[in-house]
Amino acid sequence: MGTRDRILDAAEQAIHEFGIAGATTKRIARQAACSEALLYKHFANKEEILLAVLLERLPALAPALARLRGSVGQGDVAANLAEFTRTAVEFYTKAAAVGGGVLGDPPLLAGFRAMLTKHDLGPHLPIQALAEILRAEREAGRIDAGIDPGAAAALLMGACFHRANLTYFVDLPDDDETWTAAIIGTLLRR
Template identity: 30%
Template sequence: MPTGVAIHDAREQLFDAAERVLLRDGPSALTSRAVTTEAGCAKGVLHRHFADFDAFLAELVLDRIGRIESQAAVLRNSAGTGTVADNLTGALTDLFGAVAVAIVGLVTSRDDLRARLRRTTPTGIPILTEATAMIASYLTTERELGRIAADADVDTLAPTLIGTGHMLFADRKGTPPEAGAVHKVVTTVIAGVAQEPLP
């Protein structure tokens, strides 16, 4: 596409293109040229919207973190409905779609990107840190509702669920785990604190 042709919503188009490259070819293939080629635009389009490629990648990760915040609201609103195990299974499955796992791989493979993200996520791994906070917030609400034990340690349960969920979904090229496998992990982790019958 010539540089004179405008593209609508360039940021989102570039982010979507980056995700496609990331999913198809992995973090090492993610370059500004690969992204703009995938998006069908001139390389200059990326540099008109972002200071440099690391700034672009940081904004991509922050945009995806913003999506976790939306997921967190949905999960919190599910507290008191359905079962805790089903709600957590759905949340982990939604969270660890191929894109989130690929973004975690991107963050862990690029030192400069991680350094930029430290400004907003000073500890932990961006995406996983926010996901852990999402699960902890949900479990806290369920504890207040009496659906998990009053002495449940949500600050241990949340990273346990996120870490185990990430391990289940981590094979980027493989088939994602079936819902039953995710549910089994969830019910095992929360078995000691669930106040509702587990299947």
């Protein structure tokens, strides 16, 4: 395993053990068995380390969106969306530790926002990609012509985000498969 991977593993572990505030570059370096100076040879700042953890260590939405995009016009739309929904809930569940910590630290949030802007990234992009996929399915006649793809994408992603966050506070009464089927059924007007 290379140094960069060791740093990301250490950062992910530190975030989960100590939260964002406790995942200092000093602690990350110590857990990665390297110097802080070596961290900065691979990453410009803590924000870049956090972004790399989000993009490289969590269940990625990009591959799930690519699979969904590849299934346009093929298979069962509800089943395809259900598979994506499960991945999105898993992503948001694991991203909560990073996201919550970033939101709770205004200087870190400002740096993170600037970095997202610089790299043309952000949480709005998966919603836009999902909207394009839903638009293609609508144009193929596979979902109701009255569905607004942008609103449907925002609702689905918002539901996934909300479900993921609820799991930190309460035991949810229904199982994930039942919830996923209900969300997709409602979204597709079934």
